[in-house]
Amino acid sequence: MDAASSSLALSNIKLHGSTNTLNSDKRISSLCSLPKSGVAFSCKSSGNLQVHDRSTGLVVSCSSSNGHRDVIQGLHLSGPIEKKSRLGQACCSVGTFTVGEFAIESQSQAVDDKVGVLLLNLGGPETLDDVQPFLYNLFADPDIIRLPRLFRFLQEPLAKLISTYRAPKSKEGYASIGGGSPLRKITDEQAQALKMALEEKNMSANVYVGMRYWYPFTEEAIQQIKRDGITRLVVLPLYPQYSISTTGSSIRVLQKMFREDAYLSSLPVSIIKSWYQREGYIRSMADLIQAELKNFSNPQEVMIFFSAHGVPVSYVENAGDPYKDEMEECIYLIMQELKARGIGNEHTLAYQSRVGPVQWLKPYTDEVLVELGQKGIKSLLAVPVSFVSEHIETLEEIDMEYKHLALESGIENWGRVPALNCNSTFISDLADAVIEALPSAMALSPHTSSTDADDRDPLRYAIKLLFGSVLAFILLLSPKAFMAFRNNFL
Ligand SMILES: C=CC1=C(C)c2cc3[nH]c(cc4nc(cc5[nH]c(cc1n2)c(C)c5CCC(=O)O)C(CCC(=O)O)=C4C)c(C)c3C=C
Numbered sequence: 001m002d003a004a005s006s007s008l009a010l011s012n013i014k015l016h017g018s019t020n021t022l023n024s025d026k027r028i029s030s031l032c033s034l035p036k037s038g039v040a041f042s043c044k045s046s047g048n049l050q051v052h053d054r055s056t057g058l059v060v061s062c063s064s065s066n067g068h069r070d071v072i073q074g075l076h077l078s079g080p081i082e083k084k085s086r087l088g089q090a091c092c093s094v095g096t097f098t099v100g101e102f103a104i105e106s107q108s109q110a111v112d113d114k115v116g117v118l119l120l121n122l123g124g125p126e127t128l129d130d131v132q133p134f135l136y137n138l139f140a141d142p143d144i145i146r147l148p149r150l151f152r153f154l155q156e157p158l159a160k161l162i163s164t165y166r167a168p169k170s171k172e173g174y175a176s177i178g179g180g181s182p183l184r185k186i187t188d189e190q191a192q193a194l195k196m197a198l199e200e201k202n203m204s205a206n207v208y209v210g211m212r213y214w215y216p217f218t219e220e221a222i223q224q225i226k227r228d229g230i231t232r233l234v235v236l237p238l239y240p241q242y243s244i245s246t247t248g249s250s251i252r253v254l255q256k257m258f259r260e261d262a263y264l265s266s267l268p269v270s271i272i273k274s275w276y277q278r279e280g281y282i283r284s285m286a287d288l289i290q291a292e293l294k295n296f297s298n299p300q301e302v303m304i305f306f307s308a309h310g311v312p313v314s315y316v317e318n319a320g321d322p323y324k325d326e327m328e329e330c331i332y333l334i335m336q337e338l339k340a341r342g343i344g345n346e347h348t349l350a351y352q353s354r355v356g357p358v359q360w361l362k363p364y365t366d367e368v369l370v371e372l373g374q375k376g377i378k379s380l381l382a383v384p385v386s387f388v389s390e391h392i393e394t395l396e397e398i399d400m401e402y403k404h405l406a407l408e409s410g411i412e413n414w415g416r417v418p419a420l421n422c423n424s425t426f427i428s429d430l431a432d433a434v435i436e437a438l439p440s441a442m443a444l445s446p447h448t449s450s451t452d453a454d455d456r457d458p459l460r461y462a463i464k465l466l467f468g469s470v471l472a473f474i475l476l477l478s479p480k481a482f483m484a485f486r487n488n489f490l
């Protein structure tokens with residue numbers, strides 16, 4: 001943005017109130033002369049107000065003497081600030097807010113600012129023929145099968161083997177939910193709903209979907225973002241809690257792409273790592289639980305059973321994955337919200353969907369269901385909590401396998417909370433999360449040219465692949481390794 005458009009964005013901000021301490025004209029004229037890298041001014045009322053135009057946007061912040069800062073609509077505000085309506089953001093917002101005795105109106109619209117929101121998700125096979133290649137992509141991810149560095153060359157042959165052997169069982173699962181994953185359709189609908197929610201909050205943005213293991217791949221979304229000339233990007237993983245295996249894996253892909261591309265490496269980006277603690281998300285989860293409890297004849301006797309997708313214990317204990325802590329805090333917050341509504345049901349948390357010959361987070365959903373049935377629990381409400389759309393593990397694993405197991409174990413009344421999908425409170429809260437994240441967007445990393453020498457040398461790559469296949473084959477010929485593999489992956 002040049003000085004002229006900078007002044008255009010900022011001249012739309014009107015400062016009202018006593019001007020003996022805040023002279024808007026003076027500051028706006030001084031802004032125009034600042035270089036295109038950014039503009040800023042400050043004033044003294046009872047706090048220190050700063051307005052920054054970092055070439056593509058506006059940040060208004062006010063730090064008071066006690067140093068306390070609040071975030072309202074992405075603007076860091078504190079002290080004597082009282083929100084009146086939508087706060088101004090240079091990109092597109094219109095609104096009014098007061099700073100002590102001053103009122104500031106923003107009708108700013110930086111015409112050359114193009115905001116993008118990238119929704120990250122897992123992706124799922126759309127047909128039964130997609131299942132094996134989808135599984136290959138998943139198991140080839142070093143954040144899913146974490147091999148010691150020395151054995152990394154085994155990653156691809158192992159992924160080939162595991163995906164081939166697991167595919168028949170997975171296909172049965174996908175066949176039972178209609179022949180494919182609903183993830184793409186639901187994520188596209190969420191993207192559309194988010195775009196509309198942002199528009200209602202006066203922010204115009206393109207919303208993109210980037211999947212980790214199936215179409216549309218994250219790489220495709222990034223190419224589209226480049227073609228569209230996006231100037232600021234908010235990355236929003238559709239996982240409320242952070243795990244190395246989900247959000248971490250997708251961010252790793254982005255970081256690699258951003259490092260290797262000149263345009264991307266200078267694009268201001270803001271990544272929302274996890275958002276399970278957001279009020280709107282907690283409220284929307286509590287709404288779903290409250291509504292579903294009403295379907296039971298004795299709602300207060302129902303055990304609320306949170307079922308989260310598991311991760312291997314080593315992720316948490318050795319690699320420092322915050323997933324378990326975030327999950328437990330999330331459940332605590334949902335239960336607090338329910339308690340505030342007078343709902344004091346018993347609850348429990350267990351982990352589902354384990355894969356592979358390692359220990360996963362405990363307790364396991366299937367084991368707890370049997371124990372609860374044996375203890376005499378008669379009514380149970382299952383709440384899937386690690387994911388915000390319906391998918392194979394809600395539609396098949398919970399609705400079919402676990403329901404069957406629970407009823408067999410003595411539970412008589414079974415219910416399941418639907419996934420949030422396009423729930424309006426939830427989507428509106430995601431829109432707020434995007435607006436709040438935008439002002440902190442900054443370039444991710446310096447541009448470096450291509451990294452891994454092996455990736456550029458086809459001969460070294462072929463040798464690595466061949467050597468890895470032979471080793472994987474030998475490993476699998478050992479009867480013990482074979483039995484562990486067969487029992488856990490197939
Ligand atoms: C927060 C959610 C998820 C975590 C954490 C997670 C970790 C994780 N998953 C696997 C292996 C598989 N996951 C599969 C499907 C799948 N996983 C998630 C979410 C999380 N995974 C979702 C939403 C889905 C379903 C996608 C869909 O098609 O609807 C599968 C494939 C299905 C199957 O064969 O069971 C596998 C395999 C591991 C190993 C892991 C952590 C290391």
Ligand SMILES: [Fe+2]
Binds near residue numbers: 353
């Ligand atoms: Fe998974």
